[in-house]
Amino acid sequence: GAVVSQHPSRVICKSGTSVKIECRSLDFQATTMFWYRQFPKQSLMLMATSNEGSKATYEQGVEKDKFLINHASLTLSTLTVTSAHPEDSSFYICSAVISTYRGYTFGSGTRLTVV
Amino acid sequence: DQQVKQNSPSLSVQEGRISILNCDYTNSMFDYFLWYKKYPAEGPTFLISISSIKDKNEDGRFTVFLNKSAKHLSLHIVPSQPGDSAVYFCAAANSGGSNYKLTFGKGTLLTVNP
Numbered sequence: 001g002a003v004v005s006q007h008p009s010r011v012i013c014k015s016g017t018s019v020k021i022e023c024r025s026l027d028f029q030a031t032t033m034f035w036y037r038q039f040p041k042q043s044l045m046l047m048a049t050s051n052e053g054s055k056a057t058y059e060q061g062v063e064k065d066k067f068l069i070n071h072a073s074l075t076l077s078t079l080t081v082t083s084a085h086p087e088d089s090s091f092y093i094c095s096a097v098i099s100t101y102r103g104y105t106f107g108s109g110t111r112l113t114v115v
Numbered sequence: 116d117q118q119v120k121q122n123s124p125s126l127s128v129q130e131g132r133i134s135i136l137n138c139d140y141t142n143s144m145f146d147y148f149l150w151y152k153k154y155p156a157e158g159p160t161f162l163i164s165i166s167s168i169k170d171k172n173e174d175g176r177f178t179v180f181l182n183k184s185a186k187h188l189s190l191h192i193v194p195s196q197p198g199d200s201a202v203y204f205c206a207a208a209n210s211g212g213s214n215y216k217l218t219f220g221k222g223t224l225l226t227v228n229p
Contacts, residue, residue: 043221093158104217106158
């Protein structure tokens, strides 16, 4: 089946630094990928929609200059958290669509801790 | 405004009994609904879905019921097993939309006791 590989699974960084999270589709081409953020005991909140070869579409309230998304190929989307602050600490998850909703496959997530 | 609501943050069930997880939605444009299961520090995995043209979909131990007039759906797991213990998210979508966006509920933590 379709697999989405997300790395790293866990990262700790210092305030003010930037962190890049990668999301790769391993055996299919993902034209569209989504980036979610989840706080403890909260829902998955959609941050942005990443489309290959074009600019990402950000949800209301998400700072596009802080959360840089690049979808340069059909198998790779990256999320860079720039100038990270402790309040950016969260669980970030990517997902990709193949052709149907059942093919809406999630990565394993990245636990970001900013100290 | 939360468009997909899972009002029970947690549910505890005895092994072998039925687990019923509930979900309500407010957006009448939603016509496709999914349930995902999530373990801690992992991404969600797809369980079962239902289109609004149906009122029931069954897959093994999992059955999803949809009541369109009440804007309510439920996931039944029977018999429940300890390995079913996880957070279950209800998600909804407008299949007529062009970007496959899903709206998630906050999840229900299911604990199945041996």
